[in-house]
Amino acid sequence: MRWYAPRKLHEALALLTERPDLIPIAGGTDIMVGRDPRACGHDYLSLANVAALRGIRETPAGVAIGALATMTEIGRHPIVCRALPALAASARATGAFAIQNRATLGGNIMNASPAADNAPVLLAYGASVSLMSVARLRHVPYENFHSGYKVTVRRPEEILGEIFVPYAPLGARHYFRKVGTRRAQAISKVGLAALLVGRPGAWERVRFGFSSVAATPILACALAATITGTARGLPDDEGLAEALGRDLAARDDIRSTAEYRRRIALNLVREALAPWRHQGGCDAGQ
Amino acid sequence: MTIPCRFIVNGSAVSGSFPPMRRLLDVLRGECGLTATKEGCGEGECGSCAVLLDDTLVNSCLVPIADVNGREVTTLEGLPKDDPLFAAFAATGGTQCGICTPGMIMAARALLNDCLRPDLSQTREALSGNLCRCTGYGGIYAAIRTASGQGE
Ligand SMILES: Cc1cc2nc3c(=O)[nH]c(=O)nc-3n(C[C@H](O)[C@H](O)[C@H](O)COP(=O)(O)OP(=O)(O)OC[C@H]3O[C@@H](n4cnc5c(N)ncnc54)[C@H](O)[C@@H]3O)c2cc1C
Numbered sequence: 209m210r211w212y213a214p215r216k217l218h219e220a221l222a223l224l225t226e227r228p229d230l231i232p233i234a235g236g237t238d239i240m241v242g243r244d245p246r247a248c249g250h251d252y253l254s255l256a257n258v259a260a261l262r263g264i265r266e267t268p269a270g271v272a273i274g275a276l277a278t279m280t281e282i283g284r285h286p287i288v289c290r291a292l293p294a295l296a297a298s299a300r301a302t303g304a305f306a307i308q309n310r311a312t313l314g315g316n317i318m319n320a321s322p323a324a325d326n327a328p329v330l331l332a333y334g335a336s337v338s339l340m341s342v343a344r345l346r347h348v349p350y351e352n353f354h355s356g357y358k359v360t361v362r363r364p365e366e367i368l369g370e371i372f373v374p375y376a377p378l379g380a381r382h383y384f385r386k387v388g389t390r391r392a393q394a395i396s397k398v399g400l401a402a403l404l405v406g407r408p409g410a411w412e413r414v415r416f417g418f419s420s421v422a423a424t425p426i427l428a429c430a431l432a433a434t435i436t437g438t439a440r441g442l443p444d445d446e447g448l449a450e451a452l453g454r455d456l457a458a459r460d461d462i463r464s465t466a467e468y469r470r471r472i473a474l475n476l477v478r479e480a481l482a483p484w485r486h487q488g489g490c491d492a493g494q
Numbered sequence: 495m496t497i498p499c500r501f502i503v504n505g506s507a508v509s510g511s512f513p514p515m516r517r518l519l520d521v522l523r524g525e526c527g528l529t530a531t532k533e534g535c536g537e538g539e540c541g542s543c544a545v546l547l548d549d550t551l552v553n554s555c556l557v558p559i560a561d562v563n564g565r566e567v568t569t570l571e572g573l574p575k576d577d578p579l580f581a582a583f584a585a586t587g588g589t590q591c592g593i594c595t596p597g598m599i600m601a602a603r604a605l606l607n608d609c610l611r612p613d614l615s616q617t618r619e620a621l622s623g624n625l626c627r628c629t630g631y632g633g634i635y636a637a638i639r640t641a642s643g644q645g646e
């Protein structure tokens with residue numbers, strides 16, 4: 209087993225071009241779990257010392273988060289807390305403190321679990337990620353990042369460099385909720401983040417990101433189209449459920465059932481829309 | 495393959511050659527002979543292996559030793575003997591079988607280093623990654639209240 213721990217980004221990229229089989233490791237909170245301590249089949253590229261991948265930067269258009277930024281750093285960052293509160297909330301909901309101190313945002317999305325807690329928020333905010341290699345730098349909208357169960361568009365010679373999260377318009381509703389077995393340190397049964405701007409009949413932006421309801425984290429496009437396509441008020445529960453049915457590919461697994469997930473997903477959508485549910489007359493009966 | 499590592503544990507320098515992915519937990523308990531740090535789950539879930547790495551709380555079962563190079567580790571044995579948490583845990587019934595206790599005390603120490611007088615909800619959040627099968631947590635929260643001078 210070999211261990212490479214470069215300090216410079218260009219060294220890390222050069223190593224990965226030469227040895228695309230190297231496994232990048234950041235906080236290690238995914239990689240170290242269940243690893244057989246005697247297994248030594250792999251060589252690792254530790255990113256922990258690459259200072260260029262750290263830090264959270266404010267830009268005029270949004271917040272640029274280095275792949276190595278930890279959940280603790282994100283959850284406490286004043287600009288993130290003020291301008292991107294759903295992201296601060298998801299970072300604080302990712303494991304308990306000892307995990308948050310090590311877990312990185314880059315690792316959370318590169319691990320590519322459909323249950324990754326920060327994924328719904330990045331989808332809702334319309335984030336993009338940068339993938340770097342010796343040859344080039346490319347930017348990928350996060351909604352195009354996951355191509356299948358645990359598969360991403362990252363190529364083996366690429367490092368995830370930065371996650372860019374644009375600011376939301378003033379007056380937007382930022383929503384995040386994770387439903388799990390207990391509040392701390394549980395893998396979600398369903399997670400929803402939403403960014404809602406405007407009002408029924410005059411929406412400017414409607415984005416719903418889900419975790420744990422399909423093979424990858426998903427942006428619920430049918431749901432958004434149904435909501436923005438309703439001329440007055442909000443669609444009724446049947447309409448929301450029908451749209452969700454088209455977006456979700458929920459399954460039974462060890463943590464929950466598909467039926468439970470669909471029910472909870474609908475409840476979370478209703479909660480996200482709560483400020484408008486009694487306007488426009490569509491929910492007068494409730 | 496092993497790689498040379500140098501780091502500080504409880505104020506003393508440690509150096510040696512280790513397989514890079516060897517867990518900090520195993521190095522502490524094995525090479526360093528510091529057995530307060532316990533292995534409960536080996537998966538980051540229970541917190542019984544919690545230590546401070548450069549003053550932040552981590553689960554030592556999830557830290558590869560190569561990552562500790564050049565850094566500073568504090569285990570339960572490295573806390574001052576008169577840390578008020580020790581007497582408080584004993585007085586309030588915050589410890590029974592004791593397996594979770596070193597991790598609980600390290601998590602409590604990290605909390606008190608950050609916040610002088612945490613309230614119950616801050617305490618619960620800070621300890622949510624530490625599982626106890628004996629005490630029902632009441633004695634543990636009381637210990638932290640006592641140690642931070644807020645009565646029992
Ligand atoms: C007890 C426990 C509780 C947890 N709770 C939660 C939870 O509530 N919610 C949740 O979403 N997750 C949870 N996790 C999972 C994990 O902590 C997170 O996914 C974390 O963000 C992973 O980050 P890391 O830096 O530790 O990743 P690592 O383990 O270092 O890496 C994860 C993957 O990403 C790759 N990688 C990392 N960084 C880069 C990069 N910059 N470029 C390219 N590839 C990269 C690695 O090769 C690896 O495949 C939990 C884990 C544990 C052990």
Ligand code: FES
Pocket residue numbers: 532533534535536537538539540541542543544553554555556
């Ligand atoms: S043994 Fe490390 S968290 Fe359980």
Ligand code: FES
Pocket residue numbers: 588589590591592593594595625626627628629
């Ligand atoms: S005292 Fe026994 S597990 Fe906590």
